[in-house]
Amino acid sequence: MAAEDLPSEFDVVILGTGLAESVAAAAFSRVGQRVLHVDRRSYYAANWASFTFNGLLNWIQQYHVNELQDWSSLLEDGEEVIYLSNPDTASIKNLQVFCFTSEEDEKEEEASSSTPTNAAEDHNINADEEAVKESSETESAGNTVTNLLVAIDCIISEHSILYNPCNSPENVPDTARVSKTGSYFYLRLMYSRGSLVDLLIKSNVSRYAEFKNVTRILTYRQGKVEQVPCSRADVFASRQLSVVEKRKLMRFLTSCMEETEEQMAYHGRPYSEFLRDQQLGDNLEHFILHSIAMVTEHTLTEEGLASTRNFLQCLGRYGNTPFLFPVYGLGEIPQCFCRMCAVFGGIYCLRHSVSCLLVDKDTNRCKAVIDSRGQRISCSHFVVEEGYVGPERKRVATPPRFISRAVLITDSSVLSSNSDQQVSLVTIPPIAAGCAAVRMVELSSSTMTCMPGTYLVHLTCQSSGSAYEDLSPLVSRIFCTPDSPDQGNTQNCPSVLWCLYFNITDGSGLETEGHDLPSNVYMCSGPDGGLSHENAIKQAEAIFSKILPDEDFCPPAPNPEDIIYDGDATASAEGEDKEGEDKEGEKENQDKLEEAVLTEETVQTATATSTLPSG
């Protein structure tokens, strides 16, 4: 914790703690590279982060102005400077927050009369230059911020009182364990056979994380939320499907696992056409196209079939749907890789950035970086999150692509069932021509992301306008908000207690080649709009193999139980538990402490025995 200087030389300096950067950090550190991993933010996981509610409010408030300092005095001969920028201002815009207190809450609240009721306050922080034009609006919005935050605090306090009697209202603690309202920037799940899951298992990083299975897949159709039958069990259990439909669906799902001549004939034509000609009927077509393949009307048959197969292959590995969600939120995953990097000697500094790169003019290589404290640090390679690199140096898709996001806290599930701990993925086809398909994930408190009795809902789609324009019409239809068109009809809909809208750069807009950067500088994009993590893992692996083509990417880390504890010598005698070992003995001991490998099972047993509920 002491404010010491960092070592002045590393093999790899990495800026940004997003998923791709963190995976790369773990991979380099694991094979013995000296890694310095920094982030200018005060939290891990960059745009992949999960926040507590308070953390999220802080994030909303934090729009730093980027101060450029002149470090040219630290230059050596033949070097030039590339300045880096603030990643948040570049990647986030159109942030809007709404806070609703419903009638029901009013009944529960007693003393806190200061809470505005049925008042929707909204403020608009534009992080980009366009905001300057609307300066008057932004200014007035500035005044409401304080009120707004007070209101939000009240809401959370109320819920703390309602559901978590031991929390004092003023003191909503930071740890997600107690204050469970979390959030993450991207709606994202993990395919149970995707490259992230494979990497977690291969590298043993999986030991740091726990997951929940997404318990059901839903779809929104004709104004109603319905469950999509996707596994055999679901199909048989389904009440919406007729016997004929069940048989057709089973036959289709079985047949599409293999490539047939009939399918080949449809290559180059839309998948929807192929489905129509299978004579499945509207119901099944909808389920397969939107919820199983998760493609659009225009997707080609070969692509649609590949998505369908991927879905089916992932089914059943861990549960009833192909998706996993990390307990405590997605922001855990980059941190798991950071921990692995640190365990193998990587050095971590948050609230610490790299101000500029020093580039050798002749070789066009980055020789060193200057950190935010003005220290010169030599490195052989530099890996950086896209957001830190100024727009003039990178090649991105034009026009720039954005994703629209909404984060909601609601009071009940969009589709009630016998369990209040469902984790649901909801696929929502475009509600009108020209609109984008929306994906929604509804998390229950079992994922440790929200308070018991509330749900955390994420919506995401490709932007056509601001996040509010893109998503609020849908939100007011599915949920009960003051904007809902027909108040009488939305009685049974979940109420929105709080919501946040924002746009964020689509990571898939970053080109892989052609950036104006030194040859040993590698850029990682932020999250993209897809549902999986393939892109980030691929990027990290590509960077790793470019730098160290002969090394293994994330080989399994040894189990703590198998580790040789001291490295003074290299003897490797297999020892029993050496109780009476002389302390002066400088010889190496391989203490096999525990024969039994600590498996998850034993952990579970231990927890179970010690946590018998009292009722």
Place this chain on the structure above:
Amino acid sequence: MAGGSVSECKEYLFKVLVIGELGVGKTSIIKRYVHQLFSQHYRATIGVDFALKVINWDSKTLVRLQLWDIAGQERFGNMTRVYYKEAVGAFVVFDVTRGSTFEAVSKWKHDLDSKVKLANGSPIPSVLLANKCDQKKESFNSKVLMDSFCKETGFLGWFETSAKDNINVDEAAHFLVDNILANDKGLPYEESNGDRIKLDQETVAAESKPGCC
């Protein structure tokens, strides 16, 4: 499970953190406690998540103690949540020969309390270790001062330890485990985590799961 009837033997798994400034002897204490070893040669801790000590607490209780050393990020106090997650106890270590490491103790304690809590919201039990007491200088704080420091900062207690001469390491661990067990018996957890998934175990395929009736 040799002694006593199987049904009565309880097994506990406790994650305990060992934190403190660079070079105060965290790794030495762990090594002494778990492996009965001490080496003069200090090495930064590489490749190790935790060391496991299995304690036959009494005839009915088996305790598996995971001691989590902090890794390469230690100098800067930026541990990931992975490190703190689900810890139920902590040792904060300082070096009696270096006053600055004692001054950092309250920072570490504060950091600890802000990052992890018990299920009921109270801080996790923690014990202060005044390590390297074999090299103790006279200027070291009096017992009275240390006692009141522990009270103020919320430590259960403190021990003068020496990993080198094996002084008080077992005693301190016993003291902490005793407190963790007391907490554990007093507090039923809110949720059972039975349906969480670990990726290294291939679970039953969905098709064979119940719930389809």
